[in-house]
Amino acid sequence: SAVISQKPSRDICQRGTSLTIQCQVDSQVTMMFWYRQQPGQSLTLIATANQGSEATYESGFVIDKFPISRPNLTFSTLTVSNMSPEDSSIYLCSVRVGGRNPEAFFGQGTRLTVV
Amino acid sequence: RKEVEQDPGPFNVPEGATVAFNCTYSNSASQSFFWYRQDCRKEPKLLMSVYSSGNEDGRFTAQLNRASQYISLLIRDSKLSDSATYLCVVNMPSGGYQKVTFGTGTKLQVIP
Numbered sequence: 001s002a003v004i005s006q007k008p009s010r011d012i013c014q015r016g017t018s019l020t021i022q023c024q025v026d027s028q029v030t031m032m033f034w035y036r037q038q039p040g041q042s043l044t045l046i047a048t049a050n051q052g053s054e055a056t057y058e059s060g061f062v063i064d065k066f067p068i069s070r071p072n073l074t075f076s077t078l079t080v081s082n083m084s085p086e087d088s089s090i091y092l093c094s095v096r097v098g099g100r101n102p103e104a105f106f107g108q109g110t111r112l113t114v115v
Numbered sequence: 116r117k118e119v120e121q122d123p124g125p126f127n128v129p130e131g132a133t134v135a136f137n138c139t140y141s142n143s144a145s146q147s148f149f150w151y152r153q154d155c156r157k158e159p160k161l162l163m164s165v166y167s168s169g170n171e172d173g174r175f176t177a178q179l180n181r182a183s184q185y186i187s188l189l190i191r192d193s194k195l196s197d198s199a200t201y202l203c204v205v206n207m208p209s210g211g212y213q214k215v216t217f218g219t220g221t222k223l224q225v226i227p
Binding site for chain 1: 146147149151156157158159160161164202204206213215217218219220
């Protein structure tokens with residue numbers, strides 16, 4: 001299993017500002033994943049963060065808007081830049097454990113409201 | 116067609132009832148399947164894995180039908196505490212690794 005500590009748990013931010021979300025894992029993992037979950041929706045993958053290389057972004061998400069850092073195998077940050085009300089959402093980090101049939105574990109989530 | 120589809124519900128059932136959810140997936144090469152539970156304002160947590168032979172954990176039974184490409188979750192003797200959103204999760208091969216794909220979730224409300 002894996003235990004992920006994510007912070008902040010929630011924030012209310014002014015439009016045009018940026019927020020950095022942190023995730024700390026209790027074990028070393030190769031990949032960390034960042035998701036967004038909008039109200040009433042399922043999880044949408046933003047990007048995959050690999051240690052030592054640039055993150056891989058999914059369609060519709062770009063590095064300038066969601067820069068990611070992955071300085072070591074237990075830590076990652078996601079920044080939501082130049083925020084607008086449309087960025088209001090829950091942001092979740094995740095890791096996968098288990099070789100052939102990996103199970104996903106999640107941080108507690110960051111509830112972001114942009115006003 | 117969505118890669119993983121679920122009926123969003125809500126399913127409103129009385130305490131003690133039996134309720135079943137289905138989830139269909141598009142990629143026949145998918146290899147592993149899970150049901151996650153997400154409480155309001157919380158992160159998803161694994162409820163149970165779904166094996167080809169089916170598996171049971173107390174009041175919960177999960178089954179996989181590869182031929183028809185669906186998985187199911189059966190909850191017997193529903194409790195108020197079962198009220199949550201149930202996410203179907205499928206690991207699909209994609210570019211040499213396993214892509215974790217989430218359904219939109221099925222909302223269950225157990226009523227006293």
